[in-house]
Amino acid sequence: MSDFEHRSVETETRRATPGRPWTPQEEPRQDALRRYLGAVAAAASRRSTGQESAPASGTGSTEGPVTASPGPAAPGPAVLHVRDVMRVPAASVPGDMPFSEVARTLARxxxxSVPxxxxxxxxxxxxxxxxxxxxxAVMAEPHRHGSVGRMWQHRLYEKxxxxxxxxxxxxxPVTVHPTARVSDAAWTAAHARLKRLPVTDHRGRLVGVVSRRDLLRALIRDDAEIRAEAESLVGRYLPDPHAVAVSVENGTVTMTGRADKALVADVLAAxxxxxxxLDVVDATEAF
Known part of the structure; x- marks a missing residue:
């Protein structure tokens, strides 16, 4: 990512930081959020430079769904698609379902949200x-006056x-196609600020649902995978690959051991x- 994208990720993370003291589980959650936003930013960067084709935009009509159309599949087994991570069956409600029943469905x-x-x-x-x-709120106080009634959320108040x-x-609705890339779906969810996206076929019929958490898990590599790649780099750069040990926790790589500092610098950069x-900690000692 560029420096601008890194700053954007850090800004979004700070906005998500709670005002109260963090619990022991909060820091890993924030790290995961940074990695998710970083993956979305990287996907956006690839789209803007043409390395990935952007999904075709919808017709713009207010009559139909806004769908992230599938792009041509990229080569290689590492490309994940929405169909690989979506959840089926997806809960839905008919248009004529009463308000109270919709509330019960969400609770159950x-x-x-539900399509x-x-x-x-x-x-x-x-x-x-x-x-x-x-x-x-309207049921509790049907007649709102003053500034509240003139808020920019006028449409929300009316409906x-x-x-x-x-x-x-x-x-x-903002929807995605089963063959859309996970990175494109993540970009769609981030841009629309949605936690869940309905997945529809080419006729707009509901076939599943994908959540931001599903996309997060798909986009972020497991610490074990990062460690394996880091260890392979250690073996490539150092004469004795066992001289430096690698550990990874929540995306932070820590390197310990004794080795030539000049060679270690090359490993750290790689x-x-x-x-x-997210970060690399150099805990190695010089010969």
């Missing part, structure tokens, strides 16, 4: 906890008077270029 499925489908299973929108919260999934939902490496 333990999700924050709304028509009689032929075409995705026509997405209804979320935010939509239901606005509806609940919250609806009583069914179709009248409460957000549309057009390890920093490994995908998904």
């Amino acid at each position: 499925e333990q999700v924050g 709304v489908v028509d009689a032929d299973d075409h995705v026509i929108g997405v209804v979320s906890e935010s939509d239901l919260l606005a509806k609940a 919250s008077h609806g009583d069914t999934a179709a009248t409460l939902m957000t549309f057009p 390890v920093r270029d490994i995908d998904d490496v």
Whole structure:
């Protein structure tokens, strides 16, 4: 990534940092977030330089879904597609489902949003906890006056008077195709600020759902994979590959042992270029 992309990732991470003291689990979560944002930024960089073809844009019509269309498959087994990580079957609700039943569905499925489908299973929108919260607020106080009624979320306030999934939902829906690259789906989710994306076939019918967590797991390499690649670099640069030990935790590579510092510097530079490496700690000692 470029320096600008690194700064963008760090800025987004700081925005996500909680104002309260971190729990022991919070730092690994923030590290994972940095790696996710880094992968998205790298995907965006490849798209802008032509190394990956960008997905075809939708028609722009408000009648149909906004879908990340599949691009031509890149060579090599490392390319993951949405179909490899999506979850099936996907929970959905019909457009005529009442507000209260939609709320029960979200609670039962333990999700924050759910696709709304028509009689032929075409995705026509997405209804979320935010939509239901606005509806609940209107039910509690139907007549809002003053600045609240003039907020820029005027459309949200107006549609919250609806009583069914179709009248409460957000549309057009942002969806992805099963053959879309995971990196493209991650970019779509990040750009739209969505936690879950419905997966639809070429006719717009619901076939699955992919979450930001699913994309995160697919984009971020396992620490064991990073360690194996780092150890191979140690063997390439150092006469004695056993002189330096490599450990990896949450994307941070630590190197310990005794070796020629000049050679170690070359290894460190190479390890920093490994995908998904957040930091490299040099704990080696000179001969």
